[in-house]
Amino acid sequence: MKRLTLLALALVLSGGVAIADTIKIGVVGPFSGPAAQQGRNFQAGIDAWLALNGNKIGNDTIEIVYRDLPTADPAKSAALTRDLIVGEGVRYLAGYYYTPDAMAAAPILVEGNVPMVVFNAATSAIMNASPYVVRTSFTTWQTSTPMAAVARERGIKKAITVVTDYGPGVDAESAFVKGFKDAGGEIVASVRMPMNTNDFSPIMQRIKDSGAEAVFAFLPSGPATLGFMKAFAENGLKKAGITLLAPGDLTQESDLPALGDSALGTLTTFHYAVSHDSPENKAFVAAASKAIGDPASLTFPAVGAYDGMYVISKMIEATKGKQDAKAAVEAVKGLSWISPRGPVTIDPQNRHITQNIYLREVASENGKSINKEIRTFEKQGDPGWKAP
Amino acid sequence: MQTVLSIAADAVAYGMVLFVISIGLSVTMGLMKVVNLAHGAFAMMGGYIAAFATHQLGVPFGVAIVAAVAGTVLAAIPVERVLYRPIYGAPELTQVLMTIGITFVIIGIANYAMGPSMKTIPLPTILEGPVDIGFRSIAAHKLFAVATGLVVAAAAWLVIERTAFGVKLRASVDNATMAAALGVRTKVVYAVSFAAAVGLAALGGVVGAQLLPIEPYYALRYMVTFLVVVSVGGAGSIPGALLACLLLGAVETTGRYLMPEFGEFFFYLAVIAIVCVFPHGLLGRRG
Numbered sequence: 001m002k003r004l005t006l007l008a009l010a011l012v013l014s015g016g017v018a019i020a021d022t023i024k025i026g027v028v029g030p031f032s033g034p035a036a037q038q039g040r041n042f043q044a045g046i047d048a049w050l051a052l053n054g055n056k057i058g059n060d061t062i063e064i065v066y067r068d069l070p071t072a073d074p075a076k077s078a079a080l081t082r083d084l085i086v087g088e089g090v091r092y093l094a095g096y097y098y099t100p101d102a103m104a105a106a107p108i109l110v111e112g113n114v115p116m117v118v119f120n121a122a123t124s125a126i127m128n129a130s131p132y133v134v135r136t137s138f139t140t141w142q143t144s145t146p147m148a149a150v151a152r153e154r155g156i157k158k159a160i161t162v163v164t165d166y167g168p169g170v171d172a173e174s175a176f177v178k179g180f181k182d183a184g185g186e187i188v189a190s191v192r193m194p195m196n197t198n199d200f201s202p203i204m205q206r207i208k209d210s211g212a213e214a215v216f217a218f219l220p221s222g223p224a225t226l227g228f229m230k231a232f233a234e235n236g237l238k239k240a241g242i243t244l245l246a247p248g249d250l251t252q253e254s255d256l257p258a259l260g261d262s263a264l265g266t267l268t269t270f271h272y273a274v275s276h277d278s279p280e281n282k283a284f285v286a287a288a289s290k291a292i293g294d295p296a297s298l299t300f301p302a303v304g305a306y307d308g309m310y311v312i313s314k315m316i317e318a319t320k321g322k323q324d325a326k327a328a329v330e331a332v333k334g335l336s337w338i339s340p341r342g343p344v345t346i347d348p349q350n351r352h353i354t355q356n357i358y359l360r361e362v363a364s365e366n367g368k369s370i371n372k373e374i375r376t377f378e379k380q381g382d383p384g385w386k387a388p
Numbered sequence: 389m390q391t392v393l394s395i396a397a398d399a400v401a402y403g404m405v406l407f408v409i410s411i412g413l414s415v416t417m418g419l420m421k422v423v424n425l426a427h428g429a430f431a432m433m434g435g436y437i438a439a440f441a442t443h444q445l446g447v448p449f450g451v452a453i454v455a456a457v458a459g460t461v462l463a464a465i466p467v468e469r470v471l472y473r474p475i476y477g478a479p480e481l482t483q484v485l486m487t488i489g490i491t492f493v494i495i496g497i498a499n500y501a502m503g504p505s506m507k508t509i510p511l512p513t514i515l516e517g518p519v520d521i522g523f524r525s526i527a528a529h530k531l532f533a534v535a536t537g538l539v540v541a542a543a544a545w546l547v548i549e550r551t552a553f554g555v556k557l558r559a560s561v562d563n564a565t566m567a568a569a570l571g572v573r574t575k576v577v578y579a580v581s582f583a584a585a586v587g588l589a590a591l592g593g594v595v596g597a598q599l600l601p602i603e604p605y606y607a608l609r610y611m612v613t614f615l616v617v618v619s620v621g622g623a624g625s626i627p628g629a630l631l632a633c634l635l636l637g638a639v640e641t642t643g644r645y646l647m648p649e650f651g652e653f654f655f656y657l658a659v660i661a662i663v664c665v666f667p668h669g670l671l672g673r674r675g
Contacts, residue, residue, distance in 0.1 A: 034605045036504040165649065193644075194651030198610070199599055201398035202645035209391060223601040223609070226506055230598060234527035236518055258506045258601070297505060 020059035021321050025312060026067060026084035028077060028105070029095040029119070033070025034222070037254060038097055038301045040292060042119055045305025047291035048284055057313050060321045065090055069097075074104035081105040085112040091323050092117065092312050097301070099123040099167055106130035115325045117311050119304040123167055124384035127350045132325050134311055134332060134351045136344075137304040138271040140171040141384025143247040144218070146357050146377040147269045148179025151214055151245055158186050159245075160212035162203060164219045165192035171384060172218035172247060180216075188212050197224060200231035207237060214243040221252050226259060233262035243267065248371065251362050252299045256369040259362075263369065266362045271355050272303045272341040273371040284340035307339045307353070311346070342376075352382045393523045395645055396638070401530035403637025404537035405599050409592030409610075410617040411540060411629055412585035418624020418672070419548070419561050420581055422472065423480050425487040427589050427614060428607040429494040434460045434590025435602035436498060439507035449512045453594050460590035461583045468582045476578065477564070491607050499604040507602045509594060529598050536595050537630075540588065545626045557581055620662050622672025631670050635662075 027046065031039040046064060055062050065088050067080040077100070084090045085108065093109070093116040096102040102121040106129035109116055118126060118135040127133055151159060161176055163169035169192065177187050188210045193203060207215050215237075219225050232244055248270025251263055274285060288302050289295035311332050318331030333348035342356040359375040413427040434456040441452040471490060475483045515532050518525035548554040559567040560574040568574050593602070600610055621632030636655060643654035662670065 032499070034504070034603075036499065040504075165651070192649045194648065196609075196652065197644065197648075198613075199398065199402045199641065199644070201402070202395060202641050203648065205391060205394055205398070205645055206648070223506055223603055223606075226508070226601045227599060234518060236525055254505055258508045260508065294503070297503065 020061070022061045022063050023057075023092070023316060023321060024063050024065050024088055024090040025092045025094055026065045026081070026088060026090035027095040027119075028067045028069050028080055028084070028093070028101065030070050030097050031066060031068040035070070035097060037297055038120070038299075039068070040297065041299055041301040042095055042097075042305045044288045044292035044298060045119070045302035045307075046309055048287035048302070049306050049309035051287045051291065052283065053309075053313065057316045058321065060316060062313075062316070069101060072098035072100045074100045077101035078104040078108065081108050082112075085114055090114065092315065092328075094308050094312065095119050095305075096121045099126060102126045102133070103129055106133055109133070109325065113323055113325045115315060115328045117308040119308045120301050123171065124352075124382055124386070127352050127382075127385060128388040132329050134329060134346060136307040136311055136353050137301075138355070139352065139382045139384050140168045140218070140247060140249075141175045142355075142380055142382045143249075143270050143357055144172045144175035144216075145179045145383050146359065146380065147216065147245050147247065147267075148176050148183055148185070149377075150267065150269065150359055150375075151180060151216070151243075152183040152185055154243070156185065156214045156243065158188050158212045159214045159216055160188050160207055160210045161190045161216045162207065163190075163192055163217065164197075164224070165194055166220075168220070169218050172216075175384065176216045176245075193219075198227060200228050201235060203228075204231050204235035204237055207242065208235070208240065212242065214245055216245045217250065218247060219250060221249050221255055225250055225255060229259050229262050229266075238265075248273070248300070248360065251360075251371055253371065254297045254299045256362065256371075257296060259369070261364075263362045264364060268360050268362070268371065269357050269377075270300070270360060270371070271357055272300045273358060273360055273373055274298055275365075275370040276341060276358075276373060278338075278340070278342065280338050281340035303340050307341075307344065310337060310339075311335065343379075345379075347381055349387075350382065350385050352385065354379055354381045356380065390523060391645075395641055397521065397524065397526055399638040399641040400634065401526065401534055401637075402599070402641055403633040403635075404534040405530075405592075405596040406613065406617055406637060407537045407630055407633035408533060408540055409589065409596050409600075410614045410621075410633065411544060411626065412588030412592065413614050414618045414621065414623055414625065414629045415544070415581060415585040415588070417618055418622070419557060420476070420578060420585075421561065422476065423483045423487065424585075425484060425611060425615075426490040426494065426607070427585075428609075428611040429491045430460055430464060430586045430589040431593030431596075432498065432602060432604075432606040433463060433494065434593035435509065435597050435606065436502055436507060437590070438509045438594040438597070439602055440502075442510050443507075449510070449515070452509065453591065456594045457587045457590045461587045464583065464586040465579070468579055472582060473575075473578075491611075495604050495607050498607075502604070504604055509597045509602070511598070527598070533595050533598075536591070537633075540591070541626055541630050544588075548626065553577070553580070616659055619669055620659055622666070622669025625669065625671040628669055628671030632662075635670075 029039040029042045099121045109132040163173045248268040315328035336345040344355045357377045357380045358373040360371040363372040416424040437459040438452040438456040515529045621628035639658045
């Protein structure tokens with residue numbers, strides 16, 4: 001009996017090599033709660049990829065296991081990740097909307113022999129938390145830095161930065177201040193706004209009084225963004241000729257209908273616009289719009305998830321269905337492909353995605369607001385990453 | 389000087405928006421003695437109805453306000469009968485648990501039915517854009533909020549202090565058994581007051597939507613602020629709530645201008661100081 005059990009165990013353990021297998025991918029993201037829309041975009045990106053490529057890689061079938069993490073909660077993220085690896089037996093981890101969640105899950109990867117593909121969390125330091133982390137989204141440093149050059153080229157000498165007082169906000173501020181000063185500009189003031197600011201009028205007064213020609217702003221997408229953009233228009237800053245510059249989080253496509261005409265003309269830099277003109281993107285948008293149901297709610301996390309699925313499929317191909325996190329990560333270092341956002345490469349050094357950053361202007365097209373790409377900064381790495 | 393006046397105008401506008409939303413809570417908490425944590429949920433419901441009416445049905449803003457108030461009150465009547473009546477006079481913890489539960493249910497329904505994205509309520513042209521008030525320009529909808537706040541304050545004060553219904557309400561609150569023995573139909577009084585409080589919440593949700601956008605988590609996001617306003621003003625006191633809103637609005641706005649990195653430090657410092665000196669709120673009834 002004991003021998004039989006051992007034999008059975010041996011068969012199960014060796015089974016993954018030869019016989020067709022089901023490979024589980026665990027996805028952690030906010031599928032309910034305040035950021036549910038971003039979680040739905042993860043799902044839409046995954047579903048779009050499966051719709052276009054099928055769920056077979058070689059002989060193996062892939063299966064997605066979702067875990068809901070509504071708000072940034074490191075302890076719960078670690079628990080869900082552990083449960084996915086031990087309980088569900090997932091071979092790949094993906095998703096992670098917030099930086100603290102990715103940071104909390106990273107230390108488990110080596111022991112679990114599981115690679116993680118980050119679909120969103122945008123802080124540079126995540127890449128140093130584990131050698132098994134690969135990222136297909138962006139960093140706030142990456143998207144904010146080109147804006148400094150744009151500002152200087154447009155003849156702006158004095159700028160003020162206004163950011164929400166939390167990790168990515170501080171990243172955006174540091175990136176813009178560094179780029180703008182290096183290009184010979186002057187930062188007249190740097191204001192950090194508390195997370196739960198409702199009324200932005202006093203901030204607008206600060207901007208007016210500072211004598212700056214442009215304001216660089218960063219807020220997490222959500223209700224505060226709407227309040228900020230409205231306050232900017234209503235307090236007459238646009239009329240006073242103050243230019244609003246921001247990374248694209250401020251004008252993500254799903255918020256544009258709510259922002260309305262007050263957002264027109266806003267300049268942003270970002271890695272992806274739903275309106276990006278390429279055949280790859282047209283195919284992606286068609287599939288993802290179908291997956292998400294309401295096409296108006298399609299926005300950037302979907303493309304992070306879609307490309308993340310591509311990376312995972314390449315990992316599975318390279319390891320021929322075997323569980324070998326190290327080989328899987330090695331296989332995608334330096335991987336280049338054409339994403340819906342444009343040509344991209346996984347940087348072999350830090351495993352973060354190198355991509356084009358686009359300067360966009362909020363414009364009205366066929367009665368609909370879009371982020372219209374007007375200029376391309378090619379092959380941008382992550383300037384915020386520091387070797388450990 | 390220009391800046392000081394400008395900040396003062398912003399402070400008044402913000403304070404009045406808070407007032408319009410919080411006044412209904414002051415009525416339920418102070419007069420009906422119900423700790424109603426679902427107040428923000430009713431304000432949100434009003435906002436959703438107005439957003440739906442303007443976007444999907446294309447009705448004008450004024451009609452949308454009426455629809456929001458009426459719709460929210462109609463929806464709240466069965467909720468009052470089934471879920472609120474058992475908790476009148478119940479211990480505060482019971483009330484808190486019941487109303488926070490109602491809040492989560494409403495958030496879930498809103499998320500399912502309307503989706504997680506923000507909803508806006510388009511303004512009529514007359515309320516759009518800035519108005520010149522001499523030393524600066526201010527958004528017209530903020531002036532509208534200030535006017536609404538003043539009208540609501542005057543009306544609520546008149547009804548509670550100067551009408552027969554107000555007398556019955558205050559009598560029912562102070563001693564329900566005695567009031568009932570004297571022929572006051574306390575259940576009706578409570579139901580009407582509750583409906584009025586919910587209607588005020590819905591009105592506030594619509595009028596304040598430009599500053600506090602409508603989305604499913606609205607119901608929880610701003611609840612602490614509303615509770616603070618009521619406890620600082622003194623539950624049940626209309627002038628108290630008005631004073632609290634103006635005072636806290638001024639502290640908040642000035643703090644944000646001068647030292648934004650301190651966050652809500654000054655706001656809560658003011659709250660602590662006021663509650664230490666006036667444990668029943670600025671103009672609260674004792675006992």
